[in-house]
Amino acid sequence: MRTTRLLTGTALAVAAAGLAAAPAYGAPAYGEDTGILEVYPSAVAPGADVAVDTEACGAEDTVTGDASAVGAGTFALAPGADGQDAAGRFRVPPGAQPGTYEIVAKCSGGRRAAGDLVVTLTSTEQRVLPRGSVKTGVGGALGPDPVQTAAGVAALAVAAAGGTWLLHRRARGDGF
Secondary structure (H helix, E strand, O other): OHHHHHHHHHHHHHHHHHHHHHHHHHOOOOOOEEEEEEEEOOEEOOOOEEEEEEOOOOOOOOEEEEOOOOOOOEEEEEEOOOOOOEEEEEEOOOOOOOEEEEEEEEEOOOOEEEEEEEEOOOOOOOOOOOOOOOOOOOOOOOOOOHHHHHHHHHHHHHHHHHHHHHHHHHHHOOOO
16 A cells, blocks of 8 residues: 555656646747758759748748758748748759758747758759669570670580480480
8 A cells, every 4th residue: 555655656746747847848949940941852963953941930030041051051031922931942052062961941030940951963853774784693695795695505505415315325224
């Protein structure tokens, strides 16, 4: 009975402490991430244009974008037609190195939204079609080297002839 009271009292004390601390966690601190910054396209080659969009800021907020991580500096975001989101554009510098960069939008009200931009060596819009044969290690009848193909066919023919000869001797009873 005493153990039950002790455990119940401890559980109630922890719950009361958690409820008392809850309002401190409810309001975001200044500069804390409170939204998502959508980045279109999310993967680009150096020199490409990038569009961003966020709903983290209010309609009356002035929004400034920061792409200095990739070397593009700051840019302005304007309210969208619906007044609920802010959109902007910037250009990735031609000398940007491949990697993942954080792009940030800061609202005048103190909120902040962030999204990732991946810079690659080639544009994701360009299709590169494969050329040549696939090097799987198995080979093929129409491989890139006709000499190797002919040698393979000859080896198979010799193996088939030798196997036929051995089977023929065995069937006649000559033995091995």
